[in-house]
Amino acid sequence: MIAALIALCVFALSGFGLSFWLRQKQESAQPGEAATRGAEQLAQLRWRDFTKLVLQAMQGRGYRPVIEEGMPADGIPTDGSDILLERGGERALLSCKYGTGSVVSAQSLLGLSKSASLRGAENVIVVTPGKFDDEAERIAVPQHIELIDGSELWPEVRPYVARPQESAPPTPSASFNAPLMAWGGAAVAGILVWFIVQGLQPDSEAASPEPPAPVVAAAPVTSVPPGATPAAAKPAVAPTAPFPTDPAVIEQHRREIANAISTLFGVDRALWSTQSTLMVYLSSEQSDPVNELCPLLERYPELASSRVQFKQCRTY
Numbered sequence: 001m002i003a004a005l006i007a008l009c010v011f012a013l014s015g016f017g018l019s020f021w022l023r024q025k026q027e028s029a030q031p032g033e034a035a036t037r038g039a040e041q042l043a044q045l046r047w048r049d050f051t052k053l054v055l056q057a058m059q060g061r062g063y064r065p066v067i068e069e070g071m072p073a074d075g076i077p078t079d080g081s082d083i084l085l086e087r088g089g090e091r092a093l094l095s096c097k098y099g100t101g102s103v104v105s106a107q108s109l110l111g112l113s114k115s116a117s118l119r120g121a122e123n124v125i126v127v128t129p130g131k132f133d134d135e136a137e138r139i140a141v142p143q144h145i146e147l148i149d150g151s152e153l154w155p156e157v158r159p160y161v162a163r164p165q166e167s168a169p170p171t172p173s174a175s176f177n178a179p180l181m182a183w184g185g186a187a188v189a190g191i192l193v194w195f196i197v198q199g200l201q202p203d204s205e206a207a208s209p210e211p212p213a214p215v216v217a218a219a220p221v222t223s224v225p226p227g228a229t230p231a232a233a234k235p236a237v238a239p240t241a242p243f244p245t246d247p248a249v250i251e252q253h254r255r256e257i258a259n260a261i262s263t264l265f266g267v268d269r270a271l272w273s274t275q276s277t278l279m280v281y282l283s284s285e286q287s288d289p290v291n292e293l294c295p296l297l298e299r300y301p302e303l304a305s306s307r308v309q310f311k312q313c314r315t316y
Helices: 002-043 047-060 112-118 134-140 150-160 172-205 247-262 290-298
Strands: 083-087 090-096 123-127 145-148 267-274 277-282 307-312
Touching: 002 150, 002 172, 047 083, 047 090, 047 150, 090 112, 112 123, 134 145, 247 267, 247 277, 247 290
Parallel strands: 090 123, 123 145, 277 307
Antiparallel strands: 083 090, 267 277
């Protein structure tokens, strides 16, 4: 009788729990599918149509294109160059990286911060119907670059799409199978619990002598001489992670540091003259990228103590 009651409770709780979980899973999957379909639809557009949708989304944020000399009235350049936006006196540089199934790499972001500074923009917005790789997302943060991929862009441009491709509603068979699967799994769980409790029931009914209470020995009290202090426990020292020793990994880190430093404002290029010396060529005498350069080196502990030499590209 007890086994049947426990199995019935497990069946009911499992049935309701699995039904709720499957329903939540179906509902949460629909927005992700819609964003994926939207990104695919954006990738099928021409560059000018895609850029027009992006501009409409930026206008929803309060930005307006800056019409420069020789540009069309709609603010979309004919040569596919970057667009200068303005909002309340603040300027931003918009760069549309377009291509079917594109994956924008970190190489595509190099020089954008410098170009934005030359055009009087404080921030950079890079938009693509595809995705950004991990390295691009890593270097975008210190350079104040906002990355918007296809799945993030779709909710903003969807109101401006003439015929958005909506995700297909779930079929009646799928809606019917979800509760059937939930209660079927609950029935299996209830039967298994019934067998387990039924097998353990004779052991539980047998009288077993109560085990004696364990005797706890009192800890010896040690006297401390006057003026003496008890020894404090030494704190555990967490082991430090070893530096990478693979020459290929260290060389890859050197290339990443040089590429990242080359994108800083006032830096023309950076290269390693030796394994422990980094040469930084400045574009002007007023350039002082030390505050931005040191954090980039400190990301790699094995190269943080490298020597940095500054040189000016040209003298006047």
